[in-house]
Amino acid sequence: MGRAIVITSGKGGVGKTTTAANLGASLAQRGHSVVLVDADIGLRNLDVVMGLENRIVYHLVDIVRGRCTAQKALIRDRRIDNLYLLPSSQSDEKESVSPDEMRDLVRALKGAYDYVLIDCPAGIEQGFRNAVAGADEAIVVATPEVSSIRDADRVVGLLAAEDIPTRLICNRISAEMVKRGDMLSQDDVIEILSLELLGAVPLDDAIVSSTNKGMPATLAGARSAAARAYENIASRVTGEIDDVAVAQGIGFFARIGRALGLSPA
């Protein structure tokens, strides 16, 4: 039985879809079978971020309505083995699928794939309830901004009420701005949200260009800083690495210094 992980944030535009695409590609590169589920009914995006928009025939709502089998709607990513996309519908309403129907769908997918990554829509209404319905665990994506963290806190509360274990990805951190005191640090975000950190992703131009091309940064040949961060997050998700500092490539001496309180956490 696979693991279903919902990627959520409350606020839009903080990098949920990019996280789903890159984490999914990275897990597939590690040899796991992965299906990316776009749960944003009416506003599908994961297909374009993945560069698979031209291959959609059937979608999530078609499966739920019994218009096709799950196998028919799934798009296999030809760039890498074991990676599939279940696109959302662009023309249906969020209410066209119920949380129970989503739960059944995700359970069926878990039977066939190691990881089911669910890309949650922004907001905390029906779309959110659908996306979390079948999830075993959650990843909350937050950028170091007041509005993003406020919304993330709301979502963390809702996930806690559903008893869904939740971890945090701090997205778009600029080490330089943190150093200048002009940006909240990942530790500030962790402290405020009281969540376990899964990883921090640096602000990286490579994400913009890879999104333009429809090629997740983790699938692109050149290793960008963000791609490395996503790969580290993937190894934390699988449990290969369970130390965030190691996963983030923080050096041995820096960690000792940190443990001794010599350098900032």
Added chain:
Amino acid sequence: MWNEIKGLFGARRASREEAKGRLHLVLAHDRAGLDGSRLQDLRGEIAAVIARYVEIDPESVELDVERVSRDDTHLRVSSPLRAR
């Protein structure tokens, strides 16, 4: 010159700390479910109760919602007593 030095140390620190302070305040109110008008109503009622027992200026009663941690949010009422 002084302003540049100040910029390097003092003012530069500000925006991160300001964000933290604002977040603590906003989240405290969010988690308590107390928005502006409910907080005003609560303040008014508490002031009225206090005024039944001791002499106060109802306008000086202050309510603060403070988030100590995720599971620990405090409501603090402060009310200066009028000197006899």
